[in-house]
Amino acid sequence: MRITSSIEYATRLMVTLAAEHGGDPVPAERLAEADNVPADFVSQILVKLRRAGLVTSHRGSAGGYALSRKPAEITLAQVVRAVDGAVFEEVCGRYEVGAKDCRHQGQCAISPVWTKLGELVTRYFEDVTLAAILEQKAGACGAPPEWLEKLASGK
Amino acid sequence: MRITSSIEYATRLMVTLAAEHGGDPVPAERLAEADNVPADFVSQILVKLRRAGLVTSHRGSAGGYALSRKPAEITLAQVVRAVDGAVFEEVCGRYEVGAKDCRHQGQCAISPVWTKLGELVTRYFEDVTLAAILEQKAGACGAPPEWLEKLASGK
C-alpha cells in the first residue's frame, strides 16, 4: 500500500499553486522546477487537474495555471480522484466487490474489513485541505482529531 | 490505493485456517478450493506466511498447514507484512523519504500528510485480528472504536 508518484506530484503542484493563489497564473515549466517534477509529466497531471475542475489554465504569454477556488475549498480527496479516479479501490479476491462471480457475496467475512479501511482512508483525504497543508497546522496537516472522534463515536 | 489480490488471498487463507484452528492440518489444495484461490498461487503465499512464522507446515499424507498460534494473536498487519513486506510504503516524489537527493528534506510540507496516513492504516491493520474477523464482531471487524479514540486524543 503506497502513494504513487502521480499523487505526490499532483499534491505538490497544488500546494505550490495554493501558495501563489491570488497572484499571476504559474506556467507548467515553473511548477516543474519549483516542485522537482519532470517537466513533461507535469503537463499530463495538470490536464487531469483541469478536467476535474480543480485548476484553470490560460494560454499564451503570461499564461499558466491557477487554482479554480480557494485553497481551503480543495481537499486531497479531490486531487487524488482527479489523478487516480478513486481514493480507494476495493476488490474481492479475483473479482470486484459485488461481481456476480464472487463466491463470498453477501456472506463474506473479509469484505467489511476492506470497506472500513476504505472509509478511513477516504475520510482522511477528504479532511485534509490545501490550506491546511500550507499552514502546516499541527492538527490539520495529518489527522484532524475532530473527525477521528466522530468516527470513533460511530458517525 | 488498493488491496492487492495477494493480500486478499492471504487474509482469506488465514481466516480459513483460523476457523480450523485446533483440528488437523489443512492441505494447500483444500485451502485453494475453499477460498477460491488459484491452486498454484496458494503455495506461494503459504510459503511466505510460513517464513514469517504465522503458519506451520507438515509434509506427507495427512500433512498441510495450520496456524502457529491462536487466531486472537495474529493481526492483519502481520499477514500483510509477511506477504508484501510492509503495510504502508512512503515515498517523497522521485525519492524515498529521507533520501539525500530529496529536495524537500526537513522542510517538506507534504511528507507529514503521508506519514499520518501511514500511521492510520498501520494502526488499523494492527488492531484487526483473525479472531475478530472470524467472530464478525461489529466493532472488531472494521475499525475498533477504542483505538480511534486513542488516536483522536493524541496517542
Added chain:
DNA sequence: TCCATTCTTGACTAAAACAGTCAGGAATGA
C-alpha cells in the same frame, strides 16, 4: 522398501500499472 501425498524452491511468463517522453498542433497576447 515402495509409494502416494504433500510441501519446497525457483524459474518462467503474460498482462497491467507506473513513470515518464515526445511530437505536432492550437490558442493567446504582445
Added chain:
DNA sequence: TCATTCCTGACTGTTTTAGTCAAGAATGGA
C-alpha cells in the same frame, strides 16, 4: 506574425502483479 504556453494523444521502458510450471524432498502408510 511571432514567441509563449497550453493541449492532445501516442509511444516507450520498467516494475509490479498475478499467476504457471516443473523438478525435487520429506513424510507416513501399505
